[in-house]
Amino acid sequence: MGFFQLWLISLVTIPFLCSLESVNGIGANWGTQSSHPLPPETVVKMLTDNGIQKVKLFDADYGALKALGKSGIEVMVGIPNDMLATMASSMKAAEKWVSKNVSDHINNNVNIRYVAVGNEPFLSTYNGTFLKTTLPALQNIQAALIKAGLGPKVKVTVPQNADVYESSTGVPSSGDFRTDIHDFMIQLTKFLNENGSPFTVNIYPFISLYIDSNFPVEYAFFDGNAAPVNDGGTTYTNMFDANYDTLVWALQKNGFTNMGIIVGEIGWPSDGDRNANNQLAQRFMQGFMSHIAGNKGTPLRTGPIDAYLFSLIDEDEKSIQPGNFERHWGVFSYDGQPKYALNLGMNNAGALIPANGVKYLQKKWCVMKDSARLDDPSIAQSVSYACALGDCTSLGYGTSCGDLDARGNVSYAFNSYYQKNDQADEACKFPNVSTITKEDPSKGTCQFNIMIEPYYGGANRSFQSIWSFLLGLVMFLLL
Numbered sequence: 001m002g003f004f005q006l007w008l009i010s011l012v013t014i015p016f017l018c019s020l021e022s023v024n025g026i027g028a029n030w031g032t033q034s035s036h037p038l039p040p041e042t043v044v045k046m047l048t049d050n051g052i053q054k055v056k057l058f059d060a061d062y063g064a065l066k067a068l069g070k071s072g073i074e075v076m077v078g079i080p081n082d083m084l085a086t087m088a089s090s091m092k093a094a095e096k097w098v099s100k101n102v103s104d105h106i107n108n109n110v111n112i113r114y115v116a117v118g119n120e121p122f123l124s125t126y127n128g129t130f131l132k133t134t135l136p137a138l139q140n141i142q143a144a145l146i147k148a149g150l151g152p153k154v155k156v157t158v159p160q161n162a163d164v165y166e167s168s169t170g171v172p173s174s175g176d177f178r179t180d181i182h183d184f185m186i187q188l189t190k191f192l193n194e195n196g197s198p199f200t201v202n203i204y205p206f207i208s209l210y211i212d213s214n215f216p217v218e219y220a221f222f223d224g225n226a227a228p229v230n231d232g233g234t235t236y237t238n239m240f241d242a243n244y245d246t247l248v249w250a251l252q253k254n255g256f257t258n259m260g261i262i263v264g265e266i267g268w269p270s271d272g273d274r275n276a277n278n279q280l281a282q283r284f285m286q287g288f289m290s291h292i293a294g295n296k297g298t299p300l301r302t303g304p305i306d307a308y309l310f311s312l313i314d315e316d317e318k319s320i321q322p323g324n325f326e327r328h329w330g331v332f333s334y335d336g337q338p339k340y341a342l343n344l345g346m347n348n349a350g351a352l353i354p355a356n357g358v359k360y361l362q363k364k365w366c367v368m369k370d371s372a373r374l375d376d377p378s379i380a381q382s383v384s385y386a387c388a389l390g391d392c393t394s395l396g397y398g399t400s401c402g403d404l405d406a407r408g409n410v411s412y413a414f415n416s417y418y419q420k421n422d423q424a425d426e427a428c429k430f431p432n433v434s435t436i437t438k439e440d441p442s443k444g445t446c447q448f449n450i451m452i453e454p455y456y457g458g459a460n461r462s463f464q465s466i467w468s469f470l471l472g473l474v475m476f477l478l479l
């Protein structure tokens with residue numbers, strides 16, 4: 001792929017020009033793939049404190065939706081890709097889904113405005129797995145919404161990765177839907193358009209930089225320092241605008257002239273890669289916020305951009321198959337603390353407000369014993385076990401803990417596993433090589449975290465002792 005093509009195409013984003021009486025301001029994605037999610041009430045308070053008026057969920061998590069009741073926050077609920085086949089083949093299933101996951105919550109004052117049917121279902125790496133089920137699922141959900149009397153209030157959409165469109169020459173005006181899915185895109189977009197629904201796209205300059213070391217770094221940001229790209233007299237100095245306008249062109253070219261666009265995800269990770277750190281994340285996020293302030297839009301589309309930041313909070317159980325950065329997209333870390341200064345322009349503080357009343361476990365850590373030797377044969381096995389079940393994505397070149405020595409690495413892995421298992425004694429019994437300490441091993445940018453108290457929702461704690469017992473058994477058998 002040519003250089004220009006790559007930096008346009010690999011960016012995925014969607015802004016949204018809303019013709020409905022939609023709330024202005026920034027939204028956020030609230031994902032829940034965490035070993036220790038914050039209580040949903042805490043998260044809703046964070047959203048409110050920070051003036052975030054729109055939230056996007058990846059499923060219809062009952063606890064999250066319950067907590068959102070009466071908050072007034074506009075909600076996009078999601079149907080995961082693995083439910084698309086069921087929704088496509090059964091009208092009854094679609095009706096049940098709408099009844100349980102939309103109507104019931106609206107009756108409880110949750111301000112649900114969108115249903116996201118699938119998540120990036122046409123991503124090229126899915127090899128067409130969801131191509132045939134997405135539109136029928138969308139149609140059934142739309143019909144179910146109308147049947148439930150929610151047609152005018154709740155709109156359907158399909159968040160797409162920006163890889164569903166491309167530009168043969170690299171400039172936005174050559175934008176069109178990807179050749180191999182062109183017909184599917186036309187049918188899907190036509191249905192959305194006929195139902196007054198927006199086109200949702202996720203745009204990621206970070207990924208462009210991650211996959212292509214020749215990507216011009218400045219073009220990912222909003223400071224206007226990149227060499228301008230000239231598209232028939234219109235100039236672009238950042239990938240977001242160019243990518244967004246490539247979509248606008250693709251839509252126009254296929255007859256969808258005034259369709260609303262939502263940017264379903266936009267963000268920058270803070271760890272797990274040499275280009276992922278707090279400084280660059282801050283620069284991107286603040287740059288984006290300033291860029292969309294004043295509603296000047298993109299060169300092709302002036303007006304407000306409807307966007308959801310990716311993401312609100314780090315999620316330590318996300319798959320790292322796309323890269324170690326996957327667990328570090330949050331503007332807030334796992335415990336609801338802001339990672340860097342960011343003015344969303346939505347509250348009087350002009351800064352992010354941390355989660356309130358977070359409860360941490362004790363100030364203790366699991367580390368490598370002083371007396372243990374690096375060449376102890378049990379070390380390698382213990383580390384790989386700890387990293388597989390804990391989280392070692394902050395280790396490695398250019399990451400926050402990239403400067404640790406070999407012993408530091410081992411300690412980091414042990415501690416991660418120990419904290420993730422709620423500091424259970426059994427989780428720091430790597431044979432002869434680990435010990436518990438009360439001295440914080442954190443160094444420089446490298447944080448040895450203390451986990452937060454687990455949240456059981458409605459359940460109670462008798463369940464925890466069983467968990468500790470099983471954990472002890474597993475450690476005993478494995479090591």
Ligand SMILES: *[C@@H]1O[C@H](CO)[C@@H](O)[C@H](O)[C@H]1NC(C)=O
Nearest residue numbers: 059060061093096097100101
């Ligand atoms: C409602 O959504 C949840 C979470 O995505 C899902 O597990 C459940 O099956 C859905 N309910 C129905 C009736 O489809």
Ligand SMILES: *[C@@H]1O[C@H](CO)[C@@H](O)[C@H](O)[C@H]1NC(C)=O
Nearest residue numbers: 123124125126127128129130
């Ligand atoms: C897609 O196809 C490629 C090549 O055939 C294969 O390696 C990959 O595992 C497939 N991915 C999925 C999600 O099916």
Ligand SMILES: *[C@@H]1O[C@H](CO)[C@@H](O)[C@H](O)[C@H]1NC(C)=O
Nearest residue numbers: 395396397404405406407409
């Ligand atoms: C620490 O671990 C990381 C990730 O596994 C590795 O890349 C690095 O080389 C290790 N450093 C030392 C000094 O062993």
Ligand SMILES: *[C@@H]1O[C@H](CO)[C@@H](O)[C@H](O)[C@H]1NC(C)=O
Nearest residue numbers: 376377378430431432433479
């Ligand atoms: C632990 O250390 C003791 C004493 O040094 C030794 O006898 C034992 O074999 C070690 N256990 C393991 C699993 O390495």
Ligand SMILES: *[C@@H]1O[C@H](CO)[C@@H](O)[C@H](O)[C@H]1NC(C)=O
Nearest residue numbers: 456457458459460461462463
């Ligand atoms: C906790 O679980 C036990 C056993 O399932 C149950 O009897 C008890 O009522 C529960 N307590 C609370 C507060 O939910």
